[in-house]
Amino acid sequence: MSTKKKVSQPPELPPGMNPESDLPPDADLEERFNDFWKKNGTGIFGGIAIGAVVVVGIQLFQYLDVKKEEGIREAFAATESVASKLEFADEYPEHALAGLAHLQVADEQYASESFVDAAESYAAAARDFEDPTIISRALMGQGMSLLQSGNVASGQSVLEAVALDNSALKQTRGEAAFHLAISNWESGDLEGAQKAIDIILELDTPFWAYRANLLSERLNPGLVTEPGS
16 A cells, blocks of 8 residues: 555636635635635626616616607607797707608698798708608709799709709609709700700600600690790
């Protein structure tokens, strides 16, 4: 039988436990763990507390954001008159619903033949929106309002911009180009009218292409009929 004494091995420490401590060398694992916790427990709990505060803060922010959004939507739904819609748009200028409020106001103003005000409201709606398809729709309203208010040159300029805007819907471009063609024809600018018709014919818009072709027949030198005849 061997007379060698077995060398006792210290208990294996969990990862992260500091082997340097005031405990005696023969301290067991439980004693070492308690010593480690006394020295580091406060920091561990502090980290947990900070993490909890961050999580709660994020959840609270999201909750308040949702409640704010619900409040804005409810405020918009409560608007009925032109004045209340304009007040809403002024109160929430950065919100997408401000653009919708301006657009609804513009449509009402156009229907009531308040064309100068409608042009301003359509322009405001175009500034509020980010979607190019809606922006082009608002700009077309602005162009038509300018034409109706007697500001023909500005109205034609806006309509031409919409007609040439590749980010706009083809139907919107076709309609803008057709109104531009009519305006040019009424102004005696037959070349400009034909250019607007050519824009329509390059688009895949059967309805506006049909109307453009009819107008083109009237622009033929031998068949031109004065507007209103």
